[in-house]
Amino acid sequence: MLRKLSEVQASEAEMRLFFTTSKLGMGHRMYQTRDRKSDEIAAPGQEKISSLSGAHRKRHRQEAEEEESESSMESEPDEAPGTEQAQAGTGTTAAHQPPALPGARSESPAPRGQPPPAAAPAVAKCPAEPAVFIPVNRSPEMQEERLKLPILSEEQVIMEAVAEHPIVIVCGETGSGKTTQVPQFLYEAGYSSDNSIIGVTEPRRVAAMAMSQRVAKEMNLSQRVVSYQIRYEGNVTEDTRIKFMTDGVLLKEIQKDFLLLRYKVVVIDEAHERSVYTDILIGLLSRIVALRAKRHLPLKLLIMSATLRVEDFTQNQRLFATPPPVIKVEARQFPVTVHFNKRTPLDDYSGECFRKVCRIHRLLPAGGILVFLTGQAEVHALCRRLRRAFPRATPGPPEKEDQKDSAEEMRKFKKSRARAKKARVATLPQISLDNYSVLPVGEGDEDREAEMDDEEALGSDLDLDLGDGGDDGADGGDHPDASLPLYVLPLYSLLAPEKQAQVFKPPPEGTRLCVVATNVAETSLTIPGIKYVVDCGKVKKRHYDRVTGVSSFRVTWVSQASADQRAGRAGRTEPGHCYRLYSSAVFGDFEQFPPPEITRRPVEDLILQMKALNIEKVINFPFPTPPSVEALIAAEELLIALGALQAPEKAERMKQLQRSRLSCPITTLGRTMATFPVAPRYAKMLALSRQHGCLPYAITIVAAMTVRELFEELDRPAASDKELATLKGRRARVAQMKRIWAGQGASLKLGDLMVLLGAVGACEYAGCSPQFCEANGLRYKAMMEIRRLRGQLTTAVNAVCPEAGLFVDPKMQPPSESQVTYLRQIVAAGLGDRLARRVQSEDLLDDKWRNAYKTPLLDDPVFIHPSSVLFRELPEFVVYQEIVETTKMYMKGVSTVDVPWIPVLLPSYCQFDQPLDEPPPTYCPEKGRVLCHRASVFYRVSWPLPAVQVDFPEGIDRYKHFARVLLEGQVFRKLASYQGCLLSSPSTMLKTWARLQPRTESLLRALVAEKADCRDALLAAWKKNPKYLLAEYCEWLPQAMHADVEKAWPPTPDR
Known part of the structure; x- marks a missing residue:
């Protein structure tokens, strides 16, 4: 062994x-x-x-x-x-x-x-x-x-x-x-x-x-x-x-x-x-x-x-x-010392960032600075102030002009601060920074603690004097200091990729890197050489109202996890410091983690995708953090209105209605919509645009609506008179191009969406070059994304409809007048829940409603955004892409709607009256249905709408009218030859005493039994039983004609 x-x-x-x-x-x-x-x-x-x-x-x-x-x-x-x-x-x-x-x-x-x-x-x-x-x-x-x-x-x-x-x-x-x-x-x-x-x-x-x-x-x-x-x-x-x-x-x-x-x-x-x-x-x-x-x-x-x-x-x-x-x-992280302010600035956190960066640059050793702000405008404003305070040496006359502009800007800034100080009720005491380490005491080694003690002694010199004593000199606010050049770079998500890449390159010799960024620098990017982080503690997020769909950008406090992520940016290459412009008490009130995205945004696109995966009971899905029931209900109601889900049948008992809620099955249209990688409203537009050659234009419009911020932000403040003149010229150029792209007449009625269509078409015609985008105020990055999305949507449409044979045409011609009309109808059908009506002069109760619009879900007035080409047109009815709340509530992506279209294109949002007697209901051979005229009002706001011809409503009266037109031979021409031999007039079916006659009652019961209220339903019944309705119809004819009718039954055109 x-x-x-x-x-x-x-x-x-x-x-x-x-x-x-x-x-x-x-x-x-x-x-x-x-x-x-x-x-x-x-x-x-x-x-x-x-x-x-x-x-x-x-x-x-x-x-x-x-x-x-x-x-x-x-x-x-x-x-x-x-x-x-x-x-x-x-x-x-x-x-x-x-x-x-x-x-x-x-x-x-x-x-x-x-x-x-x-x-x-x-x-x-x-x-x-x-x-x-x-x-x-x-x-x-x-x-x-x-x-x-x-x-x-x-x-x-x-x-x-x-x-x-x-x-x-x-x-x-x-x-x-x-x-x-x-x-x-x-x-x-x-x-x-x-x-x-x-x-x-x-x-x-x-x-x-x-x-x-x-x-x-x-x-x-x-x-x-x-x-x-x-x-x-x-x-x-x-x-x-x-x-x-x-x-x-x-x-x-x-x-x-x-x-x-x-x-x-x-x-x-x-x-x-x-x-x-x-x-x-x-x-x-x-x-x-x-x-x-x-x-x-x-x-x-x-x-x-x-x-x-x-x-x-x-x-x-x-x-x-x-x-x-x-x-x-364990992370590869160097220790970071966190410094808190004793006082938390409520409004001027951007100015506080400026003063903090100035003192870090003047007093602390070499190392990159990363500043966190909330938005693009704030980033550019702080970059301009820092470049003026610490200009880089540039040869030639431009330097003198920049120095002059910088001095003028600093004088204005000093005056504004002086006025703010005079307005204070009491003088604030001198503030020193509380020093807190990210690592608890005792977990680091003693050598690191000694090193931090030395650096904190130097860091204490950064205590800011915000009282009446002048601190402008310490900030470098009196005169630009060219002896301490600062290499300042912005960083945000909409910045061009080549400009974003500059933050990863070493700064010029003899300068210190300072990156002013939004929260994109928290986790997405790691910037080398950063030693100091200045955190304002704020973040700008888009908030959605679950009920109204109104979106607004709000500046709120970050979470503790996000603040720690920001602090960690300073310890990637060496020990660093994070200066938080808020107190430790305020930090203690921060939420521990940011709420998941699924709880902060509409979820109709997710519900549609899950329904396409045959997950009918979405409320039982194992979400890590489930969305609210209100958000799920709102999403399902929208999808039902779009026709993507089957509406639950009217239940007699409330419990049955509750069980059917949030478990509606997907429709054929819904499965088609789910194949398109866009929001359900836009997917509905694509699904409806197969006629009249509108698909290429609908794809382009949907791609442009999906990609945000097509145009550059030109409303930012100018840093100098020269830049102000340049911005004014570019704004005028963009406004002129928008008017050209919008056109006149029927084209103008498509509104801002025609501008998007024209901008994409013109850019593609010019080869989508960066020069064309720069000259016309277009974001090159956005235009390239639209091009890629057009290709993807074209492929998706060809997969659903191979006979379309679409391709991305860079030389696409503008749509014709009739095509523009169809595009307006397609847009109205997709954005039906976002309909707005201009407030009439007789309804004005307050001046705040002048030139305003009313929407079904909002009590406050909304306005067309000043950048819209329809801003001065003020049409009666419009649909909008979104409502953004700033100083007012503004509609963006506006297009006009003709009033007669509303009950036809948006029947699920209308409350119809009973069918009108005049004009009487008629049979439509194209649809094979009985149509009638009905007046209606738009839901929730009861806007009166004109009477239009629509399908006869469900009920016993629909069967009566279909029986009448069937006996008259309007449905099948073969029965027209027997009309003169009928024992009773077909109009007898509509009389109140009709049920007293056996022949009317038997015919009506036979139609109801097979739910045969239209031509297609009747043909389906005959496929199952060719003798269906034969006996009931013969009751209307003399006995001598029964044999002839039986030979020719069913009276379909193919017999």
């Missing part, structure tokens, strides 16, 4: 090699195996993985390694499950040797294809199959960079959790390496074997593209293997094994393949941002994982978050019945 054991025992050198490679996280899967079936059987009895962090995790790992090394020479076969690693998600086996680590002190592994001496007996000893390991040939430089990432030391912990659990949560601060390294861990572990894919979702398109390129570079692989797929483009091939994509792309794939059979692992990155699509994906994947497990096709789900806000996942029993394990990864 001892001889047999020695034959299968590995040598001590081999065991040392195994231990070394496993410790470095490079080869543990090759040597640690476990039988998958045995693991699944033993799983219920295993302990849950607890969160380990810091020194405790290291001590735990060291003890495990010591125990392993002591028992390695005398291990028994039944101990293998405790030390071997399970491999999930693969059905094939490959035995590859890992590449040697640069500088690793280990023995050289055996050549490829030659297993270690003890490999074969070891396999025979254990019934489990060897795990898959895919070698990756990284460059030594890249491998050295990877080893600096904190997540590399957690590879074994993460991969063990992935192997043992279907769902794993990984928490790690920005910079820990989650996004780039976890997909590589999975690839090396064989989760992409058998032509399977490792999917990684990102909330932003830029991140998906950038991460695919970065991971491909690190792994030394082609982008055919590590690819990306975003809304407009991608480079995915048959060879793709790691696929980065946006959340929406994966959601579209689920619609086509609900079980995602090509994927073995799905990684949800940046889950802490809680975007709408991320929440929907997590809810769907929680069910897909369970369904795949039942089919023995396991799917692994990794949820990666940059914050520890995971309670919405771990404590949500509806989402995850068994709480998934949480693995915490």
